Amino acid sequence: MKRHIIYRSIKLTILFLKEQFKEPTAILWTIISPSLFYYLLRYTSDHQSKLNSDYVEDSAWFYAYIASSVGLFGFSLYIIGRRESGFVRSFIYSMDSKIVFLTAQLLSYSLIAIIYCCTFYVLTKVLSGEFYGLELLNIATRFYACFLIFCSIGLLLTLLPLTFQNSSTLFSIILFTMIALGFANPIIDDIGYLNPLQTAKNIMRTGPLENIEALAISITTLLATLLCSMKYLRINPIWSRY
Numbered sequence: 001m002k003r004h005i006i007y008r009s010i011k012l013t014i015l016f017l018k019e020q021f022k023e024p025t026a027i028l029w030t031i032i033s034p035s036l037f038y039y040l041l042r043y044t045s046d047h048q049s050k051l052n053s054d055y056v057e058d059s060a061w062f063y064a065y066i067a068s069s070v071g072l073f074g075f076s077l078y079i080i081g082r083r084e085s086g087f088v089r090s091f092i093y094s095m096d097s098k099i100v101f102l103t104a105q106l107l108s109y110s111l112i113a114i115i116y117c118c119t120f121y122v123l124t125k126v127l128s129g130e131f132y133g134l135e136l137l138n139i140a141t142r143f144y145a146c147f148l149i150f151c152s153i154g155l156l157l158t159l160l161p162l163t164f165q166n167s168s169t170l171f172s173i174i175l176f177t178m179i180a181l182g183f184a185n186p187i188i189d190d191i192g193y194l195n196p197l198q199t200a201k202n203i204m205r206t207g208p209l210e211n212i213e214a215l216a217i218s219i220t221t222l223l224a225t226l227l228c229s230m231k232y233l234r235i236n237p238i239w240s241r242y
Helices: 002-021 024-044 047-052 057-085 087-091 095-128 133-157 164-182 189-194 196-206 209-233
Strands: none
Touching: 002 095, 024 057, 024 087, 024 209, 057 087, 057 095, 057 133, 057 164, 057 196, 087 095, 095 133, 095 209, 133 196, 133 209, 164 196, 196 209
C-alpha cells in the first residue's frame, strides 16, 4: 500500500511539474522581475559599496520574497485552484487520494522553489564574483526553510471557504502587508518578529540555526496543517454553493 502511494505521488508530481512549466508567465514574474530589481538596486548604488558588499546580505530580501511567492501563490493557491476547477472533487475521494495529492503538491513545488532559487542565484551572483557550489547549497538550504514557512501559512488559508479569486486577493493583501511591514520604521520595529517575510530574510542572512525557534514553529505548524488537511481538505468547489 505504501509503495503504491509513493508511486502515485511521484506520477502526480511529474504531472504537476509539466503543468507548471507550461505557464512561462509565472516564471517570468517570480524570477525575472526580482532579478531585474536586484540589478537596478546594485547599479544605482555606490560603485565602491558594490565591490565590498556581501552577496547573501544584499540578496536576502529577494530570496525571502521569491520563497513567499512560491509558497503562497504556487503551492497554496494552486490547491484552491484545483479545488475550484473540480479536479479535487473528481479525483480525490479517499484518505489515500488526499495523501497522494498533498504529497505531490508539496514535492512539485519544493522542486520548483529550488529551481527558482538556483536560477535567481545564477542570474544575480555574477555581480558579486564567481559562482561557488557550496555557497549555492547553503543558500538553497536556507531558501527551502523559508519556503516551508510560507507553505505552512498558505496551507492554513486553503482550509477557509474562499473562492479562487478571493483567495488570490487575500494572498496579495498578505504579501503586500508583509512587504510594507518589512521597511525599517521605529513604530513597527517592535512587531517585526511577527512578520514572516522578515523572519525569512533573517534566515537567509544568518541561517536556520540562528532562527531555530521560528523555524521549529513553522515546520511544526506545516506538519500539523498537512495532517489536518488530509482529514478536512475541502473537496467541493466553493462557487458551487451559490
